[in-house]
Amino acid sequence: MNISAALKWVLQNEKVSTIVSGMTSLDELQKNLAMIRDLKMSEQEMKDLKIASIGSETGLYCQQCRECIPQCPHNLDIPAIMRSYMYSYGYRNMEQAWFTLAEAGLSDNLCDKCETCSVKCPSGFNVKKKIADISRLRDVPRDFLLA
Numbered sequence: 057m058n059i060s061a062a063l064k065w066v067l068q069n070e071k072v073s074t075i076v077s078g079m080t081s082l083d084e085l086q087k088n089l090a091m092i093r094d095l096k097m098s099e100q101e102m103k104d105l106k107i108a109s110i111g112s113e114t115g116l117y118c119q120q121c122r123e124c125i126p127q128c129p130h131n132l133d134i135p136a137i138m139r140s141y142m143y144s145y146g147y148r149n150m151e152q153a154w155f156t157l158a159e160a161g162l163s164d165n166l167c168d169k170c171e172t173c174s175v176k177c178p179s180g181f182n183v184k185k186k187i188a189d190i191s192r193l194r195d196v197p198r199d200f201l202l203a
């Protein structure tokens with residue numbers, strides 16, 4: 057995902073007056089400051105946005121609506137697990153993904169007990185598949201991810 061393209065797209069909406077952008081380094085801060093001085097999108101950024109919108113059909117960004125929780129017989133904290141998925145695949149921040157997954161308390165392979173997933177996500181996520189995918193991160197030792 058081209059982050060500057062996404063931020064420019066949001067800031068070009070006249071109904072949006074501010075954004076909260078997570079920055080973890082001086083380099084990111086400087087890039088963001090340069091970006092807001094010129095919101096015109098480059099050809100590459102336009103292309104990247106188009107690819108991202110096609111990619112959203114497979115779903116990367118959970119809306120955190122929480123409609124899934126009461127649908128799951130095990131009351132899994134699916135929104136938190138989906139945040140972990142987003143940190144991992146969207147931002148490539150594996151450390152944050154690891155912590156978020158740990159906070160979600162996904163200790164057992166509960167999804168294996170469901171033949172079919174009863175969750176109907178309004179964003180069209182295949183929740184069971186995503187949980188199976190991100191839960192592999194539990195097996196990675198924490199100190200392996202720390203810089």
Ligand code: SF4
Nearest residue numbers: 118119121122124177
């Ligand atoms: S229902 Fe879908 S979009 Fe809403 S919180 Fe659950 S996974 Fe996210």
Ligand code: SF4
Nearest residue numbers: 128167170173174184
């Ligand atoms: S497959 Fe997983 S997310 Fe779906 S209902 Fe079962 S435990 Fe909940």
